[in-house]
Amino acid sequence: MSFMSAIVFVDTNILVYAHDADAGEKRDRAIGKLRQLWENDTGRLSVQVLQEFYVNATRKLATRVARSTAREIVSAYGAWVREPTTAETVLRATDIAELVQISFWDALIVAAAEQVGAEQLLSEDLNDGQEIAGVRIVNPLVVA
16 A cells, blocks of 8 residues: 555644644644545544544633634544444444553554554654554644
8 A cells, every 4th residue: 555545644743733723834734634534535533523623622722712613624534434433443442442551542643543544643642653452643733
């Protein structure tokens, strides 16, 4: 599978940075990466990411995203949700959390990425370069 067609799962923090007016260079990097994924139709995420994005963008940012704007963003990125989170996904996340010693919520992101066949998971929260459940963690916000 070529790099351009590889499925890439996006963690909440990358989506939040792309819409954080105060994030500076991290915002620019996140926007660039998301734009590339839109152009290649290779971006994926889960309902969990959309939920976390909405809460963080409308409540936790210094410059909050308007609720109506956040709803539009959730609606647009809903196109990237291709698989439902099922009881099996949750059980897989419990296994991953125990095996890798990460939080359940991070493990649920990894399990969802694994479920959609993602080769990469874009995240600032997990260790850049680490591979978990066959998915490589990539922090697109660091300067190479």
